[in-house]
Amino acid sequence: MRRVIMQISDIHLGPYFNHERGELIIREAQEIQPDLLVIAGDLVMRADFQAQWIMARDYIEQLPQPRLIVMGNHDVPQYNQIARYLWPTARYRKYISPILNPVWSCEDTVVVGMNTARSFTIQGGKLSLEQIAWMEQTLKSYPEQVCKVVVMHHHVLAPPGDRAKKAIVNADLAIAAMDRAGAELVLCGHIHTSFTGNTLEASADLKSGTIIAQSGTATSTRGRRWMRGKNAFNIIEIEEQVIRISQRMYLDEVRRFVPVSEHVFPRRSAGAYYLPRQERVLETSKEIPPVRLEDTALTGS
Numbered sequence: 001m002r003r004v005i006m007q008i009s010d011i012h013l014g015p016y017f018n019h020e021r022g023e024l025i026i027r028e029a030q031e032i033q034p035d036l037l038v039i040a041g042d043l044v045m046r047a048d049f050q051a052q053w054i055m056a057r058d059y060i061e062q063l064p065q066p067r068l069i070v071m072g073n074h075d076v077p078q079y080n081q082i083a084r085y086l087w088p089t090a091r092y093r094k095y096i097s098p099i100l101n102p103v104w105s106c107e108d109t110v111v112v113g114m115n116t117a118r119s120f121t122i123q124g125g126k127l128s129l130e131q132i133a134w135m136e137q138t139l140k141s142y143p144e145q146v147c148k149v150v151v152m153h154h155h156v157l158a159p160p161g162d163r164a165k166k167a168i169v170n171a172d173l174a175i176a177a178m179d180r181a182g183a184e185l186v187l188c189g190h191i192h193t194s195f196t197g198n199t200l201e202a203s204a205d206l207k208s209g210t211i212i213a214q215s216g217t218a219t220s221t222r223g224r225r226w227m228r229g230k231n232a233f234n235i236i237e238i239e240e241q242v243i244r245i246s247q248r249m250y251l252d253e254v255r256r257f258v259p260v261s262e263h264v265f266p267r268r269s270a271g272a273y274y275l276p277r278q279e280r281v282l283e284t285s286k287e288i289p290p291v292r293l294e295d296t297a298l299t300g301s
């Protein structure tokens with residue numbers, strides 16, 4: 001068994017969208033042909049402007065299917081207070097998808113998208129108690145050996161070095177619910193920095209924890225902190241015994257996205273946590289197309 005998820009986020013169509021990176025992302029996605037393409041929110045820069053939604057819709061249509069998309073805080077209108085509080089999701093539902101908490105599944109993997117974007121806050125996010133209960137129930141309705149993945153724009157745990165960046169409201173409850181439901185992986189965006197970690201760092205009471213894969217901005221010029229000016233996305237490979245997270249970062253030297261780190265985690269649902277190390281299958285995957293430096297049509301000029 002092998003599933004490939006391509007995780008991008010914070011594409012921010014609008015004034016800070018880098019068109020060259022945008023084209024490269026499309027090419028990468030078409031080359032990799034993931035089983036699922038995840039867009040973890042912030043599709044536009046300012047949700048008040050219809051033109052940005054049209055650009056976002058047209059851009060996303062060029063990315064391969066199937067796609068699972070969730071809203072980000074930038075996808076809620078900011079200037080128009082009436083739209084902000086009365087119809088915060090209207091443009092998203094019109095141009096992107098009517099489903100705010102989408103689910104994708106196949107025989108061995110389920111991915112549950114959660115909308116954390118809210119009107120009352122400019123930056124932060126929230127999961128309601130109802131959403132958390134629904135997430136837990138949905139994940140638990142799949143057999144134990146199915147790999148359970150959650151997607152949300154905002155983070156449940158800020159990366160080390162950036163702990164001031166507040167996690168979602170009810171993050172502790174969401175982390176506990178994911179743990180009880182056997183969620184192996186949570187994919188987030190929002191802070192425009194890449195990070196790989198585990199919710200085990202948030203609480204001593206968790207059974208196995210949930211792996212965190214945070215993606216930097218794929219196409220915006222507004223990378224943050226140690227990823228200022230940088231763009232990145234993640235490739236997630238889910239196999240029988242391991243989950244592998246590869247961070248692909250755009251490097252100016254080669255003018256394309258290249259793998260800069262790879263994290264390998266044992267699958268908890270496969271019982272791989274408990275296998276002696278020598279019995280785990282950890283060989284590197286060979287099916288993802290390798291980077292070919294000569295194949296850089298966009299490196300000219």
Ligand SMILES: [Fe+2]
Nearest residue numbers: 010042074190
């Ligand atoms: Fe963003």
Ligand SMILES: [Fe+2]
Nearest residue numbers: 042072073190
């Ligand atoms: Fe955001």
